[in-house]
Amino acid sequence: MAPMGIRLSPLGVAVFCILGLGVIYHLYAGVISNRLAAFRSAVQHCSLITRRTVDLRDLLALSVEAAIQGGREVKKVHEENALGQKSKGLTKEGAKEFVTHGDLQSHKKMFYLIKNTYPELTVNSEEHDNSVDEVAVWNRDIPADILQKIERGKEVSPESVTIWIDPLDATQEYTENLxxxxxxxxxxxVDGKPVIGVIHKPFTGSTAWALVGQGSNMHPRSSYSISPPKVxxxxxxxxxxxxxIQDAFGNSTTIIPAGGAGYKVLALLDPPPGETExxxxxxxxxxxxxxxxxxxCAGAALLTELGGQMTTLQGENIDYSGTEANKGGLVxxxxxxxKALLERLPNWNPDKH
Structure with a gap:
């Protein structure tokens, strides 16, 4: 006779498993709870350690390198007489707005040099190009003048940073050989306030930079006047x-027409290193x-570090996060x-002019 065996129905097996798991749970619930709490604490600790911040000295050096590399592209395209000029539409005032191969090549180099280094940062550029420059990699060299003047250790969160790049300021003048x-x-x-500004002049090779609160390679001139000013x-x-301007300061005011916002900011300062007045x-x-x-934005950072100001015509500070437009004019x-300068300015609505 074959030996007798105990056979459990599927329902019996299920009941047995449930009862067994219940016993195991009660035996080890305290241990498991403690282990889970320890695990959660470790995860939170690791997230604090690995949360990435950006050192502003590194970001200043990267910004200088991006402006210089973009400038090389601008100069190269001009020397090769390969501007490829075309209109990209009309400005708000109805003037033709041009883009050249120099704008696009400079954008590609500058944009991807920054994004390949800090992919998590928001970078806004005047131009757009869907082709990726994977070769643009920062070598992490810090220029000697930045090492001398700027301390490491001022760190900010990536979420607070907005970067604005202008791959070629004064495109119209570029096409006119000016x-x-x-x-x-x-x-x-950072949080809408300009803290790093870099303005590079490709055709002279000079570069102006500033990190607000830490230093700059630029200096204000020894004297200025607003009675009347040169504007x-x-x-x-x-x-x-x-x-x-004549309504504000009188008919004898000297008015200087010039191209490029970067150039006009530098006109308020002593020349960049290596340039004449x-x-x-x-x-x-x-x-x-x-x-x-x-x-x-770059000019605003330079002026702020040097004790100056850049506001709307109504004296409002400009927020450098969010939308790309400043509609309030500029002084x-x-x-x-x-403040005394602003008080002399007539009321003005840029939206109507």
Whole structure:
């Protein structure tokens, strides 16, 4: 006779498993709970350790390198006479707006140098190009003048950073061979405030930079005047600015038309290292129409570090996060009473001009 065996129905097996698991749970619930709590604590600790921040000295050095590399592309395209100029539409004021191969090549180099280094950062550029430059990699060298003046250790969260790049400021002048006005610019804003500004001049090789609160390679001039001032304005809108400025400061005011917002900010300062004094030195920079933030953010950072200001015509601070447009006009100065300057300006609505 075959030995008898105990056979359990599927239901019996299920009941047995449930009872067994219940016993195991009660035996080990305390241990498991403690282990889970320890695990959660370890995960939270690791996330704090691995949460990435960005050192502003590194970001300044990267910004300088991006502006210089973009400038090389701008210069190379011009030397090869390969501008490939075309219109990309009309400005808000109805003027033709141009883009060249120099703009696009510079954008590609500058944008991807930054994004390949810090992919988590928000980078806004005047131009757009869907082709990726995977070769653009920062070597992490820090220029000697930055090492000398800027301390490491000022770190910010990536979420607080907005970067504005202008791959070729003064494109119209670039096409007209007025190369003294051409710049490449990078600005880093933290929580909407400009803290790093870089303005590079490709055709002279000079680079102006500043990190707000830590230093700059630029200096204000020894004297300025607003009685009356020399006012630098856009070549494209000099006529609109003239009456406004003469109403503020009188008919004897010197008005200097010039191309490029970067160039106009530098006209308020001593020349960048390696350059001679410009004939277009000015006391105040005024813009009376709509202007994009990649045009002005770098200059705002430079002026702020040097004790100057850049505001709307109504004296409002400009937020360098969010949308690309500044609709309130512009007045920039250094080493003058900016409030007194604003009080002399007539009321102005840039949306109507």
């Amino acid at each position: 190369l003294q006005y051409v710049t490449t610019m990078v600005c880093v804003a 630098i304005v856009s070549r494209s809108h000099a006529g609109k600015a003239q009456n406004y 410009s004939k277009d030195q000015a006391d105040v920079y005024i813009h009376v129409t709509y202007i994009k933030k990649w045009d002005i 920039a100065s250094v080493n003058v009473d900016h």
